[in-house]
Amino acid sequence: MPATGKQNDRRQTITAMGKEEFGMLEEIFRQQVFEMYENEDEILIPYMMNDAIECYLVLKDCRMTGRYLPEMSGKTEAAVRQEKEEYCMVVRQGIENVFTIWFRAIEKVQHCYQYHRIGHFWVKGQEQWRQLVYMIGTVYDKYRYIGKEVCNEQELSLISLMEFAPFRYFSPIRESLDQDYPDTMQGAMRMEELAIEAKDPGFAKLVRQYQRWPSAFLKRQIIKKMEKPSGERLYRVIWEKTAEASGTYPDREYDASYCEKMKKERERLEERLKAKGFSGVYPDYQKGTVWIHAAEEHPFTLMEWEEFQYRIQLMVSEYRALPDSFGEWRNGGFFKGKGRNGYIVKDLEEHLDALLEKWK
Known part of the structure; x- marks a missing residue:
């Protein structure tokens, strides 16, 4: 109006x-x-x-x-x-x-702060992709509203993914993101480049076809491929670049007592996992075919932290194949396929002990 x-x-x-x-x-x-x-x-x-x-x-x-x-x-x-x-x-x-x-x-x-350890899990299914869409969308928004000066080069190379409809299909919220971001050729081209880097020529070809004919049918085919095990390599490439971009920024800092509280919660989780035979360093742990990533919810450093409840949630990935190296199957259980299972543990006090007994 x-x-x-x-x-x-x-x-x-x-x-x-x-x-x-x-x-x-x-x-x-x-x-x-x-x-x-x-x-x-x-x-x-x-x-x-x-x-x-x-x-x-x-x-x-x-x-x-x-x-x-x-x-x-x-x-x-x-x-x-x-x-x-x-x-x-x-x-x-x-x-x-x-x-x-x-x-x-x-x-x-x-x-500016690190964000790659953040996890908000509001929608069930394909949480690994939803987490990435959330993080890259967050960077896109800071670029859109404040400008290039608050983004590093790695971030600038990733934000166009939000302009590729099959990627933002994995909305971290219950509503579609299509009204918030445009569709552009640049977004599709960037996804094709990442597919080539992930050594997935079949996916790159499909994205290239979508560039020319952005049909609902091709969009569904791309989404299905991203959900299946064949999408793992692409996922890992995007995840690693996102973590690298985020890692150039500092952690959020609160007063000494709040920082100590967060430190103790992380240490307590690590002690419980290692007591059950898990190896690794916070936030990533592995035991046999089980991979655990600890994701956090943080308050803002001003105006919120005194009331906000910091918490850790777990991305648990079970995959029947043993990885050749630590982290090779990061979140692999979340992809659709036989012998794969991925889920979120939101309440550690209520559910973690039962899971640890299952994995002992």
């Missing part, structure tokens, strides 16, 4: 302040994603927060009249003006609540 003249005036007022940060503030209200957190005489406003990046605006030397109501429904609008050495932002929540923030400066803060 087109904005009214009054709404346009408000957005122009924010943009007219001239700094990049005011353009970001405008985008926050345009997308209707405004949130704020008070921190002494500062106010933090999230711009983009995901597992790959935390980017937020900081309003400095603030004072506020009225109250911010985080649970308030309805449209949120804002107007900003400059008065002498201060800025004044009037925020209207719905039709009932109005508050004003006075501040002297605005700045952008952003930090």
Whole structure:
């Protein structure tokens, strides 16, 4: 729906302040994603927060009249003006609540973090591909909303995969991702290059055909191949590149007590696994034909970590063939085929002991 003249005036007022940060503030209200957190005489406003990046605006030397109501429904609008050495932002929540923030400066803060150990398992089946789509989609979004400067070369070489429909078919959420990402020739070409690198000429040929005739039939054929054991080599190539790209960034850092809590949970898992004969180093372990990868859920370093429950979940892969080397069959049990079984262990306290007895 087109904005009214009054709404346009408000957005122009924010943009007219001239700094990049005011353009970001405008985008926050345009997308209707405004949130704020008070921190002494500062106010933090999230711009983009995901597992790959935390980017937020900081309003400095603030004072506020009225109250911010985080649970308030309805449209949120804002107007900003400059008065002498201060800025004044009037925020209207719905039709009932109005508050004003006075501040002297605005700045952008952003930090990139590792994400290849992250695992959110909301949809059952082919979790290995869904995890990859989630991670690369997360990188694509930080590129789309913030820019090239927050991505390394390896990431830039992978994000076009989100523009290849058969890849994003493995949505990590229950809804399709097709409305969020375009289909491009570049996405198909990048998938073909990765298939060649994985030494899978048959898959590369199928992708090449899809480039020319992007039919629903060929899309289904590509998806089926990705789900079967023949898709393992391609999966490993993409996984390794994603992990390499992510590994250039630091881990998230919290206060000492929270970091110690995470460290103890990782050590406890390793002790329990090694006591049952598993070898490896966190987060990957193997015993015979069982491969375990520990995936984590992390809070944000600001605004969330004091309330968020950090947890470890396990990707368990059972495959009847013994690998020649450690990690050769990473998540191989998740691919469809005889003698393969892959599943997620979400509650370690409730289910891990029973599994360890099964594998002893």
